[in-house]
Amino acid sequence: MKAEFQSRPQLPPKAKRPNLGTALLLTTGHVFSTWTELNHILPSFFLSGGRCTFTQKTSPAPTPADLQDGQILVETLYLSLDPAMRGWLRDMRSYLPPVQIGQTMRGSCACRVLASKSKQAKEGDIVSALTGWTEFAILPEGRFEPASLYPGLQDPKDMLSALGMTSLTAWVGMSKIADPKPGELVVVSGAAGATGSVAGQIAKLKGARVVGIAGGDDKCKWLTEELGFDVALNYKADDFKEKFAEATKDYIDVYYDNVGGDILDMCLMRAKEHARFIECGLVSQYNAAKPQGPRAFSQIVTMRIRMQGFIVLDHVKDFPAARAELAQWIAEGKLKKTETVVRGGLKVAEQALVDLYKGINTGKLIVEIKNHNETPSKL
Numbered sequence: 001m002k003a004e005f006q007s008r009p010q011l012p013p014k015a016k017r018p019n020l021g022t023a024l025l026l027t028t029g030h031v032f033s034t035w036t037e038l039n040h041i042l043p044s045f046f047l048s049g050g051r052c053t054f055t056q057k058t059s060p061a062p063t064p065a066d067l068q069d070g071q072i073l074v075e076t077l078y079l080s081l082d083p084a085m086r087g088w089l090r091d092m093r094s095y096l097p098p099v100q101i102g103q104t105m106r107g108s109c110a111c112r113v114l115a116s117k118s119k120q121a122k123e124g125d126i127v128s129a130l131t132g133w134t135e136f137a138i139l140p141e142g143r144f145e146p147a148s149l150y151p152g153l154q155d156p157k158d159m160l161s162a163l164g165m166t167s168l169t170a171w172v173g174m175s176k177i178a179d180p181k182p183g184e185l186v187v188v189s190g191a192a193g194a195t196g197s198v199a200g201q202i203a204k205l206k207g208a209r210v211v212g213i214a215g216g217d218d219k220c221k222w223l224t225e226e227l228g229f230d231v232a233l234n235y236k237a238d239d240f241k242e243k244f245a246e247a248t249k250d251y252i253d254v255y256y257d258n259v260g261g262d263i264l265d266m267c268l269m270r271a272k273e274h275a276r277f278i279e280c281g282l283v284s285q286y287n288a289a290k291p292q293g294p295r296a297f298s299q300i301v302t303m304r305i306r307m308q309g310f311i312v313l314d315h316v317k318d319f320p321a322a323r324a325e326l327a328q329w330i331a332e333g334k335l336k337k338t339e340t341v342v343r344g345g346l347k348v349a350e351q352a353l354v355d356l357y358k359g360i361n362t363g364k365l366i367v368e369i370k371n372h373n374e375t376p377s378k379l
Contacts, residue, residue: 054105054133054350061136063379064115070141072118074111075377076131078341079349079367080160081107081356082194083258083283095311105133105349108165109369110156111144114376121146126372128159133349135369136379149320152327156372161194161364162330162337163323169312170198171322173278175206177310178254182207185250187267190258190283192219194364197227198326199256199280201335204228208254211247213263215359222362227336235263245270259284261292268296271303279309283357338363345369 062073088106091098099106109132113125118141121127129144131137147153150163161167173195180186186203190196191212200223203210212229214220220232231247233240244266251272257264260282267277285291300307329335340361342352349367356365370377 056347061379062138066138067115067117069117071116072113072121072127072139072144073115073136073379074113074127074129074131074139074144075136076109076111076134076346076369077126077372078110078157078160079107079133079346079369080109080164080166081349081353081365081367082166083281083356085353086357095313106130107133108160110159110372111137112156112372112376114379120144124376126153126156126159128164133346135346136377149323150327151324152331157339157341157364157366158337160366161339162335163326164364165312166194166364167198167326168315168319168322169280170195170202171326172312172315172318173256173280173310174199174202175322175325176315176318177308178203178256178276178278180206180208180254184208184253185211185248185272186254186256187211187213187248187252188256188258189213189263189267190281191223191229191232192216192359192362193258194361195280196256196258197223197338197363198335200229201227201329203254203256204230205329205334213244213259219362222338226338241266251275254278256280257282260294261285264294265296268294268299268303268305271299271305273303275303275305277305277307279307339366340364341366341368343368 064073067073085107087094088096088099108128108130111127111129111131113121113123113127116122120141121144126147127144129137129139131139150159153159153163158164174180180203186208188196188200188203188210191200192214196212200210200212210229212223212232213235214223214232215234215236217234220234223229223232233243233247237243248270252267252270252275253272255267255271255275255277257267257277257279258281261284271277299305326335330337340363342348342365346369352365352367
């Protein structure tokens with residue numbers, strides 16, 4: 001965490017200071033930040049050709065008086081951090097427009113309703129929304145999802161993890177696209193992350209033999225002993241290549257790819273004829289100065305491999321069925337959820353995002369902006 005975010009200047013007496021909101025904005029150069037009571041963030045990150053940083057901006061917080069018909073006022077409780085965020089900071093053609101310098105950083109959040117002029121949510125309700133890195137927001141109908149869309153919701157964090165976008169991504173990629181059959185060999189990279197850990201469990205539920213690849217012995221132990229993976233391999237280990245060859249001696253039917261790079265090439269070389277490669281993410285390449293394409297590309301031809309990329313947002317119509325099945329598996333104890341929660345409010349989000357790409361998390365990485373058991377803010 002940068003020192004600027006840890007500093008806390010002396011504030012004037014409470015009676016003299018207004019309610020302020022903070023956001024982190026995308027800028028280039030250095031981090032400029034001040035401590036405030038309420039925060040929102042504009043992005044800064046590592047971009048090609050230089051360093052980009054987050055700047056903390058303070059502005060008056062919205063109030064119930066600002067609401068129009070059909071709108072709700074929310075406070076952010078939990079912020080989702082996802083590998084896809086790196087791609088959102090690239091000024092290039094993609095499935096979503098990039099976050100521009102000076103804009104609030106994009107991010108999914110679980111929020112509490114502080115005031116409402118909408119029939120879809122009332123004061124005190126929990127909703128999910130793409131509010132971004134901000135402590136407060138006003139949302140119109142159609143820009144938030146009420147708790148009723150999350151069957152079996154036990155905790156607001158479930159909106160971002162067990163029943164959130166990463167689990168939906170795992171469900172779509174594994175259940176709808178890969179469709180593993182009993183006895184098939186499924187390999188999952190990034191297996192200890194939010195999506196990979198769920199994707200591997202789904203493959204097991206469908207009767208497949210599952211090999212997970214993760215970075216660290218502790219994560220591998222968690223995958224086999226807690227989540228039920230058949231084999232878990234530490235790609236940082238000296239004997240990884242030998243153990244990978246042994247684990248895939250019967251060759252790969254399905255590869256759920258979250259990392260790209262060398263591991264993708266290794267899987268291509270171990271693919272069975274007509275294997276299905278599901279391209280979900282390329283986390284090993286997101287910060288590479290020269291991203292690496294597959295070198296074993298000829299295997300796609302010789303082994304007749306089907307390699308398919310997908311974006312979960314193309315499958316919104318499947319979300320109700322996916323959430324219902326995920327919730328049922330969780331209730332039955334067949335699917336385990338795990339979260340790494342970073343506490344400290346919005347000011348720790350930048351370092352937590354950097355740490356995400358270092359692999360600090362087991363399962364879903366979430367920043368706690370405000371605990372849902374705390375008293376709601378008064379604006």
